[in-house]
Amino acid sequence: MLAGALLLAAVWVFLLRGRPYSWSVPGPSDFLRALNLHNFGPNVFLPAALMVLAFLLVFGLVGGWLLAGRMLAPLTRITDATRRATTGSLTHRIQLTGRRDEFRELADAFDAMLARLEAQVGEQQRFAANAAHELRTPLAITQTLLDVARGDPHRDSSELVDRLHAVNSRAIRLTEALLVLSHADGRAFTREHVDLSLIAEEAAETLLPFAEKRGVTIKTSGDAIHTTGSHALLLQLTTNLVHNAVVHNLPEGGNVWVTTSVFPTRALLTVENTGEHLSRQLVATLAEPFQRGAERRVTDHAGVGLGLAIVESITRAHGGVLTLTPRPAGGLCVTVQLPTASLRAW
Numbered sequence: 001m002l003a004g005a006l007l008l009a010a011v012w013v014f015l016l017r018g019r020p021y022s023w024s025v026p027g028p029s030d031f032l033r034a035l036n037l038h039n040f041g042p043n044v045f046l047p048a049a050l051m052v053l054a055f056l057l058v059f060g061l062v063g064g065w066l067l068a069g070r071m072l073a074p075l076t077r078i079t080d081a082t083r084r085a086t087t088g089s090l091t092h093r094i095q096l097t098g099r100r101d102e103f104r105e106l107a108d109a110f111d112a113m114l115a116r117l118e119a120q121v122g123e124q125q126r127f128a129a130n131a132a133h134e135l136r137t138p139l140a141i142t143q144t145l146l147d148v149a150r151g152d153p154h155r156d157s158s159e160l161v162d163r164l165h166a167v168n169s170r171a172i173r174l175t176e177a178l179l180v181l182s183h184a185d186g187r188a189f190t191r192e193h194v195d196l197s198l199i200a201e202e203a204a205e206t207l208l209p210f211a212e213k214r215g216v217t218i219k220t221s222g223d224a225i226h227t228t229g230s231h232a233l234l235l236q237l238t239t240n241l242v243h244n245a246v247v248h249n250l251p252e253g254g255n256v257w258v259t260t261s262v263f264p265t266r267a268l269l270t271v272e273n274t275g276e277h278l279s280r281q282l283v284a285t286l287a288e289p290f291q292r293g294a295e296r297r298v299t300d301h302a303g304v305g306l307g308l309a310i311v312e313s314i315t316r317a318h319g320g321v322l323t324l325t326p327r328p329a330g331g332l333c334v335t336v337q338l339p340t341a342s343l344r345a346w
Contacts, residue, residue, distance in 0.1 A: 002063075003056050010052045074103035078110060090118040138171040189230040189317075193341050196234070196269050197224045197260045203238040204258055207246060215252045216273075218242065222260030225267040228341040229318040237314045238269065240307040241334055245273035248332070267338045275331035283324045283332065287312045311336070 077094050084092045093114060096107035142164060149160050204218045211218050227234075238258075245256040259270040287308045308324075311334075315322045320338040327333050 003060055006056060006059075007052070074098075074107060078103075078107055081110065081114070085114060085117075090114055090121060135171070135175075138167045141167050189233060191228050192231060193226055194229055194231050194234055195224055195226055196238075196267055196338070197222055199231070199235050199238050200258045200260055200269065203235060203242050206239065207242050210243075211246045211256065214246060214249070214254075216246045216249050216254040216256055218246070218256045218258065220258045222258075223262055225260050225262040226341040227267045227318070227338045229338070233314045233317070237311050237336065238271075240311050241269075241271040241336075244307050245271050245332070245334075249273050249275045262340060265340060267340045269336040269338070270333065272327060272333045273331045274327075274329070277330045278326040278332060280326060283326050286324055286332075287322065308334075 074096050081092055081094050093111045094107040096104050098104060145160055145163055200220055204220045208218060242256060242258060254274045257272045261268045312322045315336050318338055320336055323335040325333045
């Protein structure tokens with residue numbers, strides 16, 4: 001628009017040359033006079049036109065270069081942040097300011113992606129370190145038992161075999177849990193319609209003998225609710241919750257409540273248990289891998305510390321939300337929210 005205004009001003013000057021009233025609008029006679037061959041000759045109009053065009057060319061190039069540089073400056077910052085991310089630096093953020101335009105939205109989305117990648121990388125590093133520590137423990141115990149047996153060949157081998165069997169079983173459970181966790185994180189499973197109430201009853205019936213042996217009562221209730229996902233993974237999720245509720249309970253007379261309820265768009269699976277009083281700070285860390293409550297104790301049924309981590313991964317893979325809250329009377333309340341499935345699709 002500015003270049004066009006300059007061009008019109010140049011033409012106006014030539015049309016008004018020699019007029020007594022330079023601010024009046026030119027008429028037809030002025031245009032006829034401007035078309036005179038003398039005015040368009042090489043000695044009058046052509047040099048002036050070339051000068052004006054040269055000025056407009058330089059002005060357009062310089063102005064366009066400055067304007068493009070100002071407009072593309074955010075893209076340069078995004079490019080620099082991308083180069084830093086490729087070198088492994090995920091702590092840098094663009095933090096673009098100004099009005100919310102396309103570049104601002106792109107920068108904000110890139111910052112969110114970097115934050116998520118940084119969190120995932122940190123979580124994977126902690127998980128790898130914890131997994132290596134947990135896997136090293138049974139191997140070290142096995143090595144110690146074998147060294148003791150080699151130093152005392154007359155020792156009863158039946159006790160050694162039993163202890164090696166127990167240690168090996170724990171290592172197998174840990175490996176299987178890691179495989180389940182990897183399978184859930186990959187989300188590589190076939191989705192089907194699942195009734196959560198039937199899964200809750202199946203998990204409760206499976207763990208009923210184990211609960212009776214520990215003096216814990218399991219109670220199931222609720223409505224039939226349907227969701228979409230993997231039947232095997234959702235059964236694993238429910239079984240882990242019920243198993244944890246039975247293990248981390250009162251020594252005698254404990255209770256576990258498994259409830260299913262439905263909302264317009266969410267299906268809820270709730271598992272509550274009696275037990276010791278838990279702080280909110282401790283409960284906030286229970287879903288992290290290899291956390292076993294207040295103490296990292298290992299018993300025959302304490303698991304490998306991946307129960308709630310597997311539950312969280314399966315919940316996240318199904319588009320749900322896992323909530324852990326301590327009960328005022330002691331124990332834990334775990335709620336899994338999953339998207340509901342319409343019966344019309346059956």
